[in-house]
Amino acid sequence: MPHLHLVIGPVGAGKSTFARQLSREHRAVRLTLDAWMARLFGRDERPVVGRLEWYVERRDRCLEQIWELTKELVDVGTNVVLEIGLIQRSERERFYAQVDEMGYGLTVYVLDAPRELRWERVQRRNEEKGNTFSMEVPPYFFELASNMWEPPDEDECFERDVRFTRGREV
Template structure:
């Protein structure tokens, strides 16, 4: 069986991490969840209020380490699931370029839900702090992320697995 790079993307609160964990268990793949890495490595040092430049620099470090670890896992023949944000089309295109250049089988998974459902999930996740909780997402942070996310167009979704919850 050929190892596949599965890439999960969608807006905040859509259920990406829950989807990634369930998919990893079902497919016996290794999931790399950016928020988990950020919380473990940098959560205790996170400034309040969160500073964008501080966060982006550390996201870059985590992504570099995730890519390194994911490449090692893929080399063993085990599929990998990346839940690393990819809020912008250019970020997703970069992943596609990497997969093409390294001849990795690639499968995108677009996870979505209506905005009010997502907003409610994020609020509940902040309180319950269950399996998918890594970092608290304030209402202001949710709104910021909403402004950053670039929804995929029809061309970008060709061949993607789509999951929408209500």
């Protein structure tokens, strides 16, 4: 039976590198929200006022389409690795309800690292624009997203197959 692998964690925790590795290990298609956002909306002008609302509306549209593609892939027997944000518990709860409704198997991988290390990684990624780069992460967005991060609590871990793992150290 095909399986879903959800990779979560704050910005700069090593999710993209880990998701690539996971994709190879499980012969899975990797779907990454940042890549979709960058490709579809990266060249668009962002509003000065209402920037967060602008982002959330587009993020939600991408997540809907990613979920439709995920269902098609799983239904034809393909494992899927999802790196789609879900940094808050309420977002994950909505996702879990969709997974449960479809009867899919799911493993959640949690990556984290100290905030200072994550910021160093983000700055380096912004400068180098290497294979895990999809869009520039400015300091205000790093801070906003870092402050919004809610790691899985005891209840979430009890209800799901949640695995805490280490990203790369540097």
